[in-house]
Amino acid sequence: MSPSRLSRLGAKADELAKLSMDKQLRLAVTGLSGAGKTAFITSLVNQLLLGAENHQLPLWTLARKQGFLGAKRVPQPHLHLASFDYLGGMQALQSQPPRWPSPTDGVSELRLKLRYSPQSLIWRKLSHTATLNLDIVDYPGEWLLDLPLLNMTYQQWCEHIANNLQPARKAELAKNWQDLLLNIDIHSPADENTLADIAKAYTEYLHRCKDELGLHHIQPGRFVLPGELAGAPILAFFPLPPALLSEPSGSRKAQKSSYLGLLEQRFEYYKEHVVKQFYRQHFVKFDRQIVLVDCLSPLNSGHQSFCDMQLAINQILHSFNYGQTSLLRRLFAPKIDKLVFAASKADHVTPEQHDKLVQLLSQLIAEGKRHVKFEGISTQTMALASIKATQSGKVQINSQSFSALKGILQSDADSQKVTTVFPGEVPASLPKPEFWQQQGFEFSPFQAPQANSFEALPHIRIDQAIEFLLGDKFK
Ligand code: GDP
Missing domain, CATH: 3.40.50.300 (P-loop containing nucleotide triphosphate hydrolases)
Structure with a gap:
């Protein structure tokens, strides 16, 4: 083999090695x-x-x-x-x-x-x-909260939501969308605008659970973080109170165009085209x-x-x-x-x-x-x-040394004042009731570092x- 052919082969082998x-x-x-x-x-x-x-x-x-x-x-x-x-x-x-x-x-x-x-x-x-x-x-992690929906029928999902309406404050926030449900007969032909209004009220309820109660376990996950689905009709559904579903008339097979029929279809569509799609894609x-x-x-x-x-x-x-x-x-x-x-x-x-x-x-x-x-x-x-965003160090108080943090609190962004904070003890295990009574931990957001x-x-x-x-x- 000629030297030039050998060196060409050598270069090819090098390239292949790089590729692999x-x-x-x-x-x-x-x-x-x-x-x-x-x-x-x-x-x-x-x-x-x-x-x-x-x-x-x-x-x-x-x-x-x-x-x-x-x-x-x-x-x-x-x-x-x-x-x-x-x-x-x-x-x-x-x-x-x-x-x-x-x-x-x-x-x-x-x-x-x-x-x-x-x-x-x-x-x-x-x-x-x-x-x-x-x-x-x-x-968003919230999207993974939808996985269990794949194992549920619409009826089971409604029961699941109803069982999780405790505590009282959550039930109070839910009142708005639940009141709207009183005006519909779930077997009558569905009106798209009514469906959209109730779905909007349900979404507002979920947002308030998140913002006012600091809750994260929110279903369906896309209602609060819709991504590219914002405003799409696939998100226009909501759970019904199980009492409505278990009434003698509620157990009739739902007509496709009735409220119940449409809610069931949208729930199934959401499972197939949103939840499964995310996992597949x-x-x-x-x-x-x-x-x-x-x-x-x-x-x-x-x-x-x-x-x-x-x-x-x-x-x-x-x-x-x-x-x-x-x-x-x-x-x-x-x-x-x-x-x-x-x-x-x-x-x-x-x-x-x-x-x-x-x-x-x-x-x-x-x-x-x-x-x-x-x-x-x-x-x-x-x-x-x-x-x-913080610096850690020791602070002397009455000749005793304490660990502390220094940083600019987000609330001091205008004055750029550096504050020394003692954030409190992180519990090393799941907090006991006494922890919540004493509220032993307080942390405030810091301004990002420059x-x-x-x-x-x-x-x-x-x-x-x-x-x-x-x-x-x-x-
Ligand atoms: P995401 O919603 O999960 O994307 O959360 P972000 O990354 O937007 O973080 C939310 C907020 O948490 C930020 O705006 C910061 O105030 C705070 N944060 C996030 N990471 C850090 C960090 O490493 N140190 C500090 N001090 N704050 C952080």
Whole structure:
């Protein structure tokens, strides 16, 4: 063989080796609204673009060993999906005074090309550099609360909602839409405008549960976070009181065009075209997942809000139930193999309390874990702050030393006054009744730190999340 043909073959082999080393990974980020998804993705992207250079990622082995060569943003693979607005988020953080990035309310994605030196000798012999195409996908955790609907008929769903109308304050908020139900005969031909009005009243009720009572366990999830479905007729349905359904006339088979008939059809349509569609179109493609949980806000908001968040998080766990008999496994073929539960906003408590925060989160999800089989999924529980807005230190009071935090409270954004706060003790286990009587915890939102375009954002343990979620991909 001629030398030139040999060298052409050599170049081809190199190219092939590079191609086989180029990898792809879809990392999904979720959590209930306000959990910190937008801040997390903004910071993750920022760390990958700048953090290694800034030596900010010591817990990520590849960066520590200087095997990470850099990242750049490239066009996202799915042109029909919204783009995650990284630049908008950075602009907000760089403005004066800095603002937190605006949250998204649907699915959005962003692609980074990560270049690295392969860590295993075999791959390194083939090529000095390799690429990982990392797709980061953001979606609302509320959408995962809809999974159990797939196992319910419309009648069962109505009963489920009625059984969950406690406590009294919730029932009070529900009165408005329930009063509207008194004016309809569920077997008479449905009027579209009436349906739309009652659905609107039901949606308002759900929003008030969320905003006024701090509740998260809200069904159907798309009613409060509709994404691209805002205003679509598919969202014009609502539950009926079971008493109406169990009346002798209520058990008659519903005429297709009656109120009951239409409500049943829309419920089934929602299950098929919204709930299943999300799992089919997005969820089954995720390789890795991080679920962010804000344990601190519900500690502030009170017992009911805390229990409701616990219920919602445990419901979310069912979307990772890969046991042979699980509904999810029977309907879809999900492939997530690594899952992180992260207590977010850890900069709201002093560093020696981070372990307690992790223990609290572990207890929060313990109940759900008893019913869920994470077959083939490795999980990790941790505490992190995507964007650290406080400084921790010691304060002397009467010659005693106390741990404290310093930062600018959101409410002092105008004066830019730096405040020292003692946020209180995070309970290391699910709070006992005395905790709620004493209201032993108080935390107020902090202003975001001032960012610039050449330094990576300050964070706590984002590198630990990178190590667990991506670390094995750089072999
Ligand atoms: P999303 O609805 O899940 O996307 O939540 P966001 O990312 O928009 O976060 C909601 C709010 O939580 C932000 O506006 C911040 O006030 C706060 N937040 C999020 N992450 C952090 C963090 O790492 N540290 C602090 N101090 N606050 C955070």
